[in-house]
Amino acid sequence: MERKPYVDKYYMTEVDSFEDSIYCHHAMMGESFIAEHAHQKGQFLYTEGGIVFVKTEEKSYFLPARHYIWIPGGIKHSIHPSSPEVVMRNLYFPKFDTDTSFFDKVNIYPVNDFLIEFIMFTNRWTGNIFPVEEPKYSIAKAFKLILPEVSQTELPLALPYPKHEKLKDIVSYLEHRIHENISFKMLANEFDVSERTLARLFQRELNMSFIQYYTILRMLTALKLLLDDKLSVNEVALRVGYNSLPTFSNTFNKIIGVRPSEYVKNKNLLF
Template sequence: MDNKQYVDKYYMTEVDSFEDSIYCHHAMMGENFIAEHKHNKDQFLYTEGGIVFLKTEEKSYFLPARHYIWIPAGTKHSIHPSSPEVVMRNLYFPRFDTDTAFYKKVNIYPVNDLLIEFIMFTNRWTGNIFPVEEPKYSIAKAFKLILPEISRTELPLALPYPKHDKLKDIVKYLEEKIDENVGFKTIAKEFDVSERTLARLFQKELNMSFIQYYTILRMLTALKLLLDEKMSVNEVAMRVGYSSLPTFSNTFNKIIGVRPSEYVKNKNLLL
């Protein structure tokens, strides 16, 4: 697939050239990194052939197979694919009078079979689609309109960035000792803070509890490890600090929406 338009940085110059158009682009990344930028249009991003990390000013998002991310207009973001061969399927939409609160926040959602079919249908479109181009424009607009109806489950595949210096050190410590199942009391003692202060720090700075943050960190790490074909589910469970495979599997299912064994079984089909 030709990646010339990525080299020309289409997303910096062409997406917002016409205020009322819907812009469509399917292409191999061709890059290891897309620098921070923003659009005047909302962005739908679905990837194939690998995984993508997307960073905003507030959070770091992990976009696995069979999921899409919605990026509202004006959101500064950078894109970090697992390889230049990742295929990005992008649709950029202008604001519509019918837009609801759904379209105003960055979120990751699973993709069902209906949306897969719709995404593949859009593969025939390239560049701007103007309102006068009917029925193409109405079909493209319908793509945006159906998203809230079929995207009922938000996946917490994101972690906020800590700004507090001590919390930065704590998060780094958790990442480095991900295989040790570090407890809350251990962290408080290691960093010489009271448990009450530590709990308040996580809630105030990251808007989530220690256990919520640590669980998501472990599951995101597990997702990365499961994409390495050399590692079994049991090995991954141990690498993220779970001595019980059923507990790991149940937690993974609760956060990601499928069991790790299913994810491994399906990943070659999904990527």
């Protein structure tokens, strides 16, 4: 397939040119990042050939292989791929009367074989698809309609940004010592706060407990490390502070939805 680079910044100029069209674009990134922007249409984004971070004003989302992200219209976001060679498959949809609350929030979902086949089917489309273009428009609209049906499990592949200054320092501390198994008590002592105060800080500022935040941080870091062919699953477990491989594997499976050994085995197929 021909993979056009993002030289025309189409997402800034063309996506919303026609209110009722569905816009389709498959392309190699061709650049190191897409700067913050927003569009009126909701965006379905699936990537191949690498991993992608999608950053909104509230959170940083990690989009791995075999997953897609839904970004509602009006949400400011920037896109940061692991390399300019990442292929992005985008479908931008106007609002429909049939839309449910599913389409109101940013989320990441796994992609099953059926949806992959449908995604590849859309590769034949480029640019605007108008309501008068039947059956093409109805098929494209059906793509959006089936998303809630095939996306029952949202994955917590995102971390909120702390705004509290002390919490920023705490999060940075955790990130830079990801290889250590830092306990809640150790963290409270390091920053000279009571465990009760620290627990309230995480819950109030990030809407999750320390252990929830720390576990997701470690698993997202593990996902990135597993893309490095030089590291075994056991080495990755140690790099994110797990001395027990079964514990790491079980935690990874609970958060990501697949065991790390399976993810490594399938990653070449996914890319």
